[in-house]
Amino acid sequence: MASEITNLQDMLDRINQSADDEGRVSLGQIVESVGDRSFGPLLLMVGVIAASPISGMPGVPTTMGIFILLIAGQLFFRREHFWLPKWVLRRSLAKEKVHTAVRLLRPSARFIDRWLRPRMSALIQGGSTYFISFVCAVIAIVMPMMELVPFSAHGAGVALTAFGLALISRDGLLALIAFAVTAVSFGVVIYQFN
Template structure:
């Protein structure tokens, strides 16, 4: 392992995401994020992208984070050892001042959760479990990118839990991710049911008018 990767692995996750905001370069590229986390790989990258996606962004901004999460989750599901992303994805960037502002808002929570997680329930973080987790994360990232009112929060939270579980090998975090995924599914069902009933009512009202 290169020395820089070894040093990255020794640093706390919270320290790495803070250091990424200190550069003078006005743009933070995804390529820089991948390099910063070194051998921590999929869990760390999905975690930081999911945390950033939970922040308010202009319409369509969530897709900037959803696309690389989908690609990395697929690689995780197919048991790749290291992250690979196409050049166009690695060149995707956000404003570093916006990154610093967002990180400052979540850092206290990140450090608190970081201190709570530890390796446990190993069968939930093994190779087979990683495949299942990766496929679920693909679905969650797709949902997060949809223009559903408040529909990005629940999948984003579920992704954060799954990513923490993968990074820290913490089965409790994986279970919390599964619980958040269930809540996300229930929310989508209620949204679909509401839209269906409204459409039916509008259809019946129009039928009575033009009958």
């Protein structure tokens, strides 16, 4: 059994190692590498992908939105095991793109990990988890529109990464920051469509 993911660097290591020998890495391989019972790491994984340059590719924000909606729904209903349809799990990216994104994110991951610690835990436990899952579901619904607004998916990815890290590290302050980033990202999208 793989060790528990405790920070962003652990998540990047798992994503990087999930690439297969044929030069492609599927969402199924990534989910398997992070575990199907850990909603925090799965949310973090999607956030990292959405925050990376990969999210600039057509269709990636929408695919991530579907993935986020499934994670958020299952987190809301407190499922013990994470489930995704096979057609989503088969979606894949070139191994080189995954390695490049991980390499670009590594310095930020080291910096962020130094600041994580359990605090304000009431903001990520009990009823607060329901609110986090609701906000993540709203992000998922808006992700397809973010394909039309340059860089807005990156902001949503940062928020999702922060929510995932908050759930893993029990850091309520980070959850508050994630709520603020979400509000700014939505504000940018709303402004662009007005």
